[in-house]
Amino acid sequence: MPNNHNLSVIGHAQIKIDAMGKVTGETKYADDLVLPRMVYGKLLRSVYPHARIIGIDASRARALPGVFAVITGKDLPIKYGIMPSTQDEEALCVDRVRFVGDPVAAVAAIDEETAERALELIEVEYEPLAPVMNIRDALDEKFPQIHAYADHHNIHKFVALEFGDLDAGFRAAEYVREDVFFYEGDTHLAMEEHACIGHFSADGKLTLYSSTQTPHYVHRALEKALQFPRGHIRVIAAPVGGGFGGKTDPFSHEVVACKLSMLTGRPVKITLTREEVFYTHRGRHPVLMWIKSGVKRDGQITALHFKTILDGGAYGSYGIASTYYTGALQTVTYKIPTYKFEGVRVFTNKPPCGPKRGHGTPQPRFGLEVHLDKIARELNLDPAEMRRKYVVDDGTQTVNHLTITSCGLRECIDEVVKASDWKNRKSQIPNSKSQIKRGLGIACSSYLSGAGLPIYWNDLPHSGVIVKVDRGGGVAVFCGSTDIGQGSDSLLAYIAAEEFGLKPQDIKVFSADTDLTPVDLGSYSSRVTVMTGNACIQAARIVKEKILQASAEKLLVPPASLAMRDGVVICEDDENRKLSFVQAINLAEAKFGTLTGTGSYKPPKRAGPFKGSGVGPSPSYSYSACVAAVAVDTETGEVKVEKLFLAHDGGRAINPLSVIGQTEGSAYMGFGEALMEESAFRKNMHKIPSLLDYKSPTTLDTPELHAILVETIDPEGPYGAKEAGQGPLLPVPPAIANAIFDAVGVRIDEVPITPDKVLRALEEKSKGNAPRFGPKDFPVIKMPEAIKVEPPDAKHAPRLVQ
Amino acid sequence: MLRLPPFEYLAPKNLADAAQLLAQYGDDAMLVAGGTDLFPNMKRRQMTPKFVIGLNALRELRGIKNENGNVVIGAGTTLTQISQSLNLSALATAAGLVSSPQLRNAGTIGGNLCLDTRCNYYDQTFFWRKAIGFCMKKDGDICLVAPGGNRCWAISSTDCAPVAVALDASVRLVGPKGERVIAAAELYRDDGMDYLTKARDEILTEIILPPADGLRSTYLKLRRRNSIDFPILGVAAAVRVAPNGIVEHARIILGAIASHPVQAIDAEKILIGQRLSDDVIAAAADAAFKPAKPMDNADAAYAWRKKMVRVYVRRALTELKEQN
Ligand SMILES: Cc1cc2nc3c(=O)[nH]c(=O)nc-3n(C[C@H](O)[C@H](O)[C@H](O)COP(=O)(O)OP(=O)(O)OC[C@H]3O[C@@H](n4cnc5c(N)ncnc54)[C@H](O)[C@@H]3O)c2cc1C
């Protein structure tokens, strides 16, 4: 553990500043807000997976007493979308619906019941089209094309990149292996359903209150979709009851609530039902994967060739980034000298997929880590040792031009190996005769601490902070960042408190309000701690500088001899010379005028010299290692995860309690994905859009978890911090799959690992067939020629050993 | 949030008033006890009664008492109360495995025994059912699970019913024409739509358990999660073993594999007159497994659910063998 000796807040366990409000129910989430004269909006959604809209007759709905306005796609014809290159969403479908649940019309009425009755009175005439429901249909040109724009028919996007000489890599290999994997889609399942209020006020200005992780991007989308100047729009993110990536797109209900308010002159609230949240989605992409690697006899990788096909659902969303992410971070854990990545995203008639915790990386990580486990078994190597030996080094670059500033993966592996008694695992000791078989499995991973590039191209800061100090002693921090439960408001308070020698409870944080706070791009890509943290330090130190100068003059000592701690400004050389915080700031205000400081942060420019290099770079990377201990019931195929050991290098833990909380939350989410969660479809419909039927683990199902923090002090992060909100999810599914193999000798190459699949693989095994359950093959797709990219300077990148 | 459809709530003070209201409003009325089944179903428009008659104020429906050696449980007794009454053996186990603590605090045994049959084409919102095309259980005329047939295969998903049947319990029904007591087994019909033999205007008032008299019983529940989930298989087993180790009486009742609790008669026959040896147990498990025919309308792969019948019956009987 690093020495926190000189830090009084950072590195110490703290309660979150909003904790009491949340546990007492005082916090007002978006759906708790009530404005005078407010009315309620509801969306009419498509009952067809794929159809042309022939006509909409809303006259009966308009005539219903209590209805204030009814709108259709014609009222909001301008397309928008989170990625500049895929502006393919309509707030209400204009002439075509693309999945069951796609919104086609909206109503504002005196209450929700009336709004619902009005929806029933809207008549939509459809001409059904053949639905495209899975990857194979999407590759088949017999099916209709879902969007007019696409790289090819229903192929939304092709990506093909080759780094270094792959053929040479395979030639240098002593063992080559190919595998196919499938990772089913799943959803965020935040407890809070999306809600918003659009309020077009008497002064002609528009305010949106919304449960969003990205008020800034919503701000931009509203300007476009409503054709209304952004300077007159204010977006306020209410406290968010869980996001996990499900609230990072601009959404139909947000645009619609604003439009309805503009038409009625009343505030309009829209709260989605749980079922609607399943349709709004943007969750984990189902990904089919093919992987081929070449290794030396000791497991050193010489070549890696990786292909993915993402089932994108009906719209672009973040899909292009997701596609790149299924390839970009495969290189940041182990030394890989040659790498080829081919990714494809297809459109299907299902709710659109997008970013969910780990965005595009849990799927390839599952494939890679199970594949490596198979290699270790094949070559008779210890899977932990094999990984450990070729971990990337600090201060190097990967073959695809990503910069490693600090890597604590080796220590993470050591920690979980020790904690789980790995060396005495089952492969070493024979299993008992009982039908319950136990085993251990290991997997590692890495994640970014913030995307190095913004969603839309610009040269502006990614995060801004204003610190303002009041004569009375109040310290206020203003930042556009959005607290979605991860604790970003608290982070700002910790930093300001540390810098001013105060307690976190002394700091007031105002966040996520496009009128009051400087822009922060949003709570996604694990970017907030590093980016707002750095901006906050900068802003606070500007004010601190002024306070110290003014105090130094008063105390007749040099500013450098002064420190701020325990609520005073004090001379380190003569502790009798001190001022209270309030005295000091009054002196500073008298000398410098109103006390404010601003800070902004832009990540280092590190993108490689090739098209597509924008996805992957980050100020730093977190690392995780996980050992899963499982017990498999060979009669039922049920897998009980008895323990998870998870070591995470998130850099300096600014609040270790929060970092452990994030590590646990991530690991449990990974656990749910590994064993039960799936976005299942049947007869062209989401099969189980409810909290009862979509299986996510309860507290009685989740395993005992040992979270271990490994704190590298990263040079880029505030006080050395990296990320913790997403990375610890990644190694959990493959560690569980590998543990199952250790226990019962079958490979489940497909997530979720349901009892049925395990039992079928066990039956195959007992029949003498391949002891495996998973996809049989990978479709042949005519890919474009890969862009060939030279690896970075050999001094800094892994070298191919002949 | 899904909203309830409009309805009028009636709160009779005693059983007679409740029966009278039910008779008066006929098909427009439904009873509600804990409401943990009825209200979610109403939100999804699976039923839209104009009148909802609350049974909460009916004291005569509450509590557990001993009468002539029988245990008599009022239909309004909550599942939590039953699960904490240890002398109710497997019924307490089953009640304690229903759903989650909150729902057990509200849900009653009467509501549990009358629970609507379930199907994942049917337990969906009005919007969802409209999009997929309504089925015959509500608003439509085909079955989406077995479109060729002419019946509904919705699943009896109550945890307590298989146990009540296995324990040879009976139930008291009170209606306008008087009251009757029938065997719990006779309360059910193999029909996903018309799953109760109880007339619409009858109120279930009591569950009567005969004296245990050395009966060994157990209930095993299969579900994906350890809380909240309905059963996707329930095995209630009861045996009476003579001092010489020979099985004299056996009941094996399977829940959640058909529209009614299914008696595994062949399996029971195998046990009678035998000792509970591993071979006999395995043979009985096999006999229960063979006719089981779960359909693809609940959680988990139906082929796997069928395989689990054998495993769970074997485990239940093995537990009874060891129960002494
Ligand atoms: C998320 C969730 C999970 C659940 N999991 C389970 C589970 O695991 N196992 C399980 O068995 N159940 C489960 N249930 C269903 C339900 O909670 C229980 O079955 C409960 O016991 C029902 O009792 P109730 O009093 O709430 O019934 P109500 O909802 O009040 O009534 C249910 C039905 O019975 C009728 N009824 C009620 N009382 C009488 C009476 N005295 N006479 C005649 N008719 C009557 C009603 O008219 C209605 O048709 C679950 C429900 C939910 C919402």
Ligand code: SF4
């Ligand atoms: S079994 Fe068939 S008819 Fe019955 S509820 Fe299910 S789909 Fe409807």
